[in-house]
Amino acid sequence: MRDPSGDNRLDPRIHVDLAHLRSFAGKARDLRFLPRQRVGSVLNGRNASRLRGRGLDFEELRGYLPGDDVRDIDWKVTARTGSPHIRVFTEERDRPALIVVDQRMSMFFGSQLNMKSVTAAETAALIAFRILDQGDRVGGIVFTDQKMTEIRPQRSNGAVQSFLTALAGANASLRADADMGEPMHIREPLQTVARIAKRDHLIVIISDFDGIGRRSERLISGLSRHNDVILCPVNDPMTRTPPADLKLAASDGRLQAEIDTGNASVLQALTRLSQTHTEALDTWSQKFGIPLMPLSAAEETVPQIRKLLGATRQRP
Secondary structure, eight states: OOOSSOSSSSTTTTOOOOHHOOOOOOOGGTOEEEEEEEEOOOTTTTTTTTTSSEEEEEEEEEOOOOTTTTGGGGGHHHHHHHEEEEEEEEEEEOOEEEEEEOGGGGOOOOOSSHHHHHHHHHHHHHHHHHHTTOOOOOEEEEEEEEEEEEEESSHHHHHHHHHHHHHHHHHOOOOOOOOSSSSOOOOHHHHHHHHHSSSEEEEEEOOTTTTTTHHHHHHHHHHHHSSSSEEEEEEHHHHOOOOOTOOOEEEEOOOOEEEETTTTHHHHHHHHHHHHHHHHHHHHHHHHHHOOOOOTTSHHHHHHHHHHTTTTTTOO
């Protein structure tokens, strides 16, 4: 959709192009997706709800020295040699990150500022650039109702550009008059993530999580055992708290339904549906120690991410 002012460019509240996504390269340079987080960051968390960081590579086996951590003692070697030995590890130089972005038709909605699909795309671009800048490998999965694009993690600008190109293409395909087939279930990209990310990945999932259920929960549980998982649910105020005087027609491209929240039972059902959805994600967070970064399509993307990560002031 073009800008309503008559400008030939896309309206970035509705659709984003590759140039727009690339513009996030220099933004929020002080943000990091590493274990050390600001006190107010949602990634700092409590208990297990925090980032574990990169994995460790075995470097050497050597004799114990005063000041060494006794937890590093290799007791089998110590027993065999008769003198204490420790195993020395070094942090891996980088770790792979997968950014999973939902661009299904359920994301093509916005009541105040952006479409949810736009907020998701901007968030993904910002995170991709920040992860690459901190020295980690970046890849991603972009999925629509029709297809899924997979970019394997690499530590290169080329990988990020491939990811952003796929993301811009998926976003451009979202149209109110688009032909709709059977929508893609969210468990399909989660299964792809499970195939790629066996362990020691950072996995960021940006979605409205439409269609989640028990199978999705099992997949998230499995991913969180050996990886760092961050869930970024994208919401819109109208879907979180439906107004009491709303009349609209909703369609999946084939069937159409009239929604009137002036009907008390309809309003109650919509409100309860939203609450149940939110409660499910909160439960995942508590059960599996997964941090949540809730995003609103009604707010500018960069400021709300900065706030979520405890960076309330923009550094020069």
